[in-house]
Amino acid sequence: MTEPILPPLKPIPIKDRVSVFFLELGQLDVLDGAFVLVDKNGVRTHIPIGGVACLMLEPGIRVSHAAVTLAARVGCLLVWVGEAGVRLYASGQPGGARADRLLYQAKLALDDAARLKVVRKMYSLRFKEEPPERRSVEQLRGIEGVRVRKMYELFAKQFGVAWKRRNYDHTQWGSGDLPNRCLSSATACLYGIAEAAILAAGYAPAIGFIHTGKPQSFVYDIADIFKFETVVPAAFRIAARKPGNPEREVRLACRDSFRQSRLLDRIIPTIEEVLAAGELPKPKAPAESVAPAIPNKEGIGDAGHRG
Numbered sequence: 001m002t003e004p005i006l007p008p009l010k011p012i013p014i015k016d017r018v019s020v021f022f023l024e025l026g027q028l029d030v031l032d033g034a035f036v037l038v039d040k041n042g043v044r045t046h047i048p049i050g051g052v053a054c055l056m057l058e059p060g061i062r063v064s065h066a067a068v069t070l071a072a073r074v075g076c077l078l079v080w081v082g083e084a085g086v087r088l089y090a091s092g093q094p095g096g097a098r099a100d101r102l103l104y105q106a107k108l109a110l111d112d113a114a115r116l117k118v119v120r121k122m123y124s125l126r127f128k129e130e131p132p133e134r135r136s137v138e139q140l141r142g143i144e145g146v147r148v149r150k151m152y153e154l155f156a157k158q159f160g161v162a163w164k165r166r167n168y169d170h171t172q173w174g175s176g177d178l179p180n181r182c183l184s185s186a187t188a189c190l191y192g193i194a195e196a197a198i199l200a201a202g203y204a205p206a207i208g209f210i211h212t213g214k215p216q217s218f219v220y221d222i223a224d225i226f227k228f229e230t231v232v233p234a235a236f237r238i239a240a241r242k243p244g245n246p247e248r249e250v251r252l253a254c255r256d257s258f259r260q261s262r263l264l265d266r267i268i269p270t271i272e273e274v275l276a277a278g279e280l281p282k283p284k285a286p287a288e289s290v291a292p293a294i295p296n297k298e299g300i301g302d303a304g305h306r307g
Contacts, residue, residue, distance in 0.1 A: 009050070011075030011301030014200045015265040017053045019193050019258040022251055025060035028067040035070055050074040053200075053264060054192040056081050068092065075305040077196035081188065088188075088216070091195060098202030098304050104282045105207050105218075105275065114278035118209045121277035125225050125270065141210060151228055159233075159240040178246060179239040185247045186231035187223070189254040191216065194223040197267040202304030222271060230257045268302060 026037040026045075035049040047055075049070060054077040057063065063078070071078050071092065078092040108114045116137055123131040123140055127147060131140055149165070156163030161179050176184070195205050198218055208217025210224070234253035243249045258264065299305060 009070075009073050010299040011073075011200075011305035012050055013300065013302055014053055014197050014268060017051050017264060018048075019255060019264060020054045020056060020189050020251075021047065021052055022056045022058060023047075023061055024058035027062045027064070028057075029064040030066040030070050035067060049076050052076050054079060054196040056188070056192055059083055075200060075301055077192065077199060079192050079195070088191070093199060100282065100285075101202035101303065102204050102207070104280075105203050107283055108275055108278040108280055109207050109209055111278070111280060114280050115209055118274055118278045121274050122210060122221060122225060125274070126228070137210070144210075151232070155228075155232055155236045159236040161236050161239050178242065179236065182235040182239040182246050182250050183232065185250040186235040186254050187227065189251060189258075190223045190227060190231045191219050193258065193264065194226075194267065195219045197264070197302075198222060198271065200302040200304050201268045201271055202302070203271065222267065222274070225270060225274075226261075226263060226267070230254070230261055230263060233257075 023037055026039045028035070028037055028047075030036070031038070031044065034044075035047050036044040037047060038044050049055075055071070057078060057080045059082065061080075068078065080089045080091070081087060082089065108118055119137050119140055120131050123144065126144075132143070135143070152166060153163060155161075156179065163179055164177070166183065167176070167180060195216060198205050203218065205216050205219045206214070208214070208221045211217040211220040214220070231254050234257050235250055238246055238249045238253055241249070
């Protein structure tokens with residue numbers, strides 16, 4: 001029996017990847033072994049899919065079965081979004097939540113005391129100070145809301161941007177003012193890589209602690225920790241310049257911010273740190289449980305990546 005010429009594909013850790021690519025108007029396919037975007041003229045643009053954390057697919061993109069399969073095998077999250085990358089319609093699953101980590105996350109979220117500890121840790125990481133003592137999750141959420149509104153005002157003042165409040169209608173993108181459009185484009189970038197990291201680490205995007213009841217509740221929880229050091233200042237800086245294509249400028253600024261802040265190096269360790277604050281042991285497998293008949297191979301990717 002002959003040996004395969006190439007070794008099997010193994011996911012690259014999130015920290016070693018490019019953060020996010022936005023694609024529009026073309027066909028995603030695997031041709032001659034390469035992951036490519038083919039435009040209407042048949043021109044191929046090669047995409048190093050294994051080295052990208054998240055692909056944002058805007059209107060005008062069609063995806064082949066082979067492309068989705070390869071993206072899943074190498075651990076790249078595919079996210080189908082609306083124009084300017086704002087409205088999320090659907091997302092793939094590049095690695096898949098691991099049962100042990102998903103159960104641990106759910107155990108923390110369902111324990112009132114542990115959940116409060118996790119929320120307090122998120123607060124301290126976000127605002128660089130300990131939250132007030134003897135406050136409930138609801139009270140901390142209210143305090144956070146006031147601080148967030150104030151921080152928006154401070155950034156607007158710093159960059160000389162006219163600011164009213166955070167408000168936009170995702171069904172009518174053009175109706176929002178420039179600062180809100182820039183902020184929405186920026187947070188879409190952050191949510192994409194936050195979800196990719198959560199899945200890569202083996203957790204579930206829907207099981208949140210501050211945010212609840214949404215398919216991306218935990219994504220919002222984790223993204224908010226980094227929002228005001230990365231995408232928010234970038235959004236206000238672009239809004240102050242009033243460019244002709246603000247959405248594109250915001251994406252480029254966010255990409256640079258992610259690289260300069262080494263966000264992909266930090267995001268999974270931060271998830272682990274936040275959950276560890278709950279101070280609950282990870283659940284053990286029941287004595288009567290049956291191990292997988294065909295265990296997953298060990299790979300170089302993150303804990304939730306399929307080998």
